[in-house]
Amino acid sequence: MKIKTLLLSALVVAASCSVTAQTTDTDVKYMSPKFKDNIFISIGVGAQGYLTQDNFDHGFGKVIQPLVNLSVGKWMDPYWGLRGQASGWQSKMYTDVDRLNNGGVFNKFERKYINLNLDFMLNLTNLWRQYDPENKWDMTLFLGPGLSFGKFHDKQLDVLVNGSLGLGGKYHINKYWAIDLEARTHLMPTFFYTSKYTGSEEIAGRSYQDGLLSLSIGATYTFGGRKFTRYESGAEQMRQQLNDKINGLENELRNTQSQLEAAKIAEQVAQKELALTEAEKAEAIAAAARQDFTQYVGFTINKSAVKTEQMVVLQAVANYMAENPGVKMKVVGYADKQTGSNYFNQKLSERRAKSVYDLLVKKFGVSSDRLSYVGLGDQSQPFKVNNYNRLVMILGEK
Structure with a gap:
């Protein structure tokens, strides 16, 4: 016994x-x-x-x-x-x-x-x-x-x-x-x-x-x-697939909106360019871009590697900066609030921002003195839908 x-x-x-x-x-x-x-x-x-x-x-x-x-x-x-x-x-x-x-x-x-x-x-x-x-x-x-x-x-x-x-x-x-x-x-x-x-x-x-x-x-x-x-259950796999599709549609929408905004900026500049000197024209373009230019790079949950399909966004940013040499950009990383601790999310947002910054400089040839990056963790949530906040924003510095 x-x-x-x-x-x-x-x-x-x-x-x-x-x-x-x-x-x-x-x-x-x-x-x-x-x-x-x-x-x-x-x-x-x-x-x-x-x-x-x-x-x-x-x-x-x-x-x-x-x-x-x-x-x-x-x-x-x-x-x-x-x-x-x-x-x-x-x-x-x-x-x-x-x-x-x-x-x-x-x-x-x-x-x-x-x-x-x-x-x-x-x-x-x-x-x-x-x-x-x-x-x-x-x-x-x-x-x-x-x-x-x-x-x-x-x-x-x-x-x-x-x-x-x-x-x-x-x-x-x-x-x-x-x-x-x-x-x-x-x-x-x-x-x-x-x-x-x-x-x-x-x-x-x-x-x-x-x-x-x-x-x-x-x-x-x-x-x-x-x-x-x-291990991922069937429900989790389906949820991940749906999230990926939603993220893809959101990226397309953001890209379209960015293109529309860029077109508006270009139209405004074109209307004024006859009355401006070349220096004033460049400054006007840079000022408009700094105020209105925004691009988005989405990430998988808890990941900081930039997905292949997001490279087109970085290429567009690099092209835009090449065409506008007076523009400077800020890369801002975020993490969704419902996943991970505050400390983990802060570090994750910094890694995401650093990944985008490194690709723009090393892969797409953007000068490092025209870029800066920062991670804001989960304390700042740009979107109300939690999953949308797994991203990096590329903003024109104001």
Whole structure:
């Protein structure tokens, strides 16, 4: 009963940690794209010792035995998974219990066994920091119930319930292969006790509760390679598609409005140009542009990279500034208020403004002394509709 209670408590704690790990960043979730993804097989070899008072009295180093294990499992996401493991070889115990020998000398008892365990696995590396597909090292906590099968003194097969806990380290050679190092302990009723028989051989040692301590090294192969994708539900995908279409229509509308405004400015300048000198004409054009020129560059949520379809807007700005050498522009970044903290949005708006500024200078050849940029975060919202505020405005300086 104590084994079951301890194991159940550990499982609850581990499951809670897994949920916490997946909800620390609600915007980033990963999963196996298909059920067949992230299924693996592992094999390991090592050594194990039987944990009992009698063996420590006699010398624990004398009961170290070889160990082999074979595991098959699946990672449900980068944080948790399940596996089944078969392990075993032979356990050994030395005891000087008087009823089993004469003269108080230690007698040796051996028993072949196999453990079958179902393990809940928790990736501690991804729990402590965000999942990175390029990470080479993982540390995993695993625990779960199992059954132990063995014979004592070549008698009838015994089946014992066990609970186990362990820690594994893994180095990923590539997305298919990894090297494993695993330490594990089993807690169970003693291997050298059975309720099927009575008499002097009913229990060989001093304890009814014993254990196993093992250390193994091996390799893991993941079928198809490790594969986790960012999770988006069908509703979220549809919403994103609609948002993209709306943003595209908004950009077209803004571009049309900007072209109309530019045409109006050009018409006003044309009407006055006969009465102005060349210097006055240039100043009039620059003054009109500074007051009325506005362009918009839209962004994807939480992103600061300028999308390909937005390059035409930057080209139009560069062309306009080339035609109007007296004009200076200000690049102003924004972020929508309903996504992220104030600090995050401030930094995001600055990155957006910097991305547009860098493209205008480095890609489109606008002189840096004719441009400035600033990020206003989410404290200033140019539009009432929240999603519209994921943008950069390119304004003529007034």
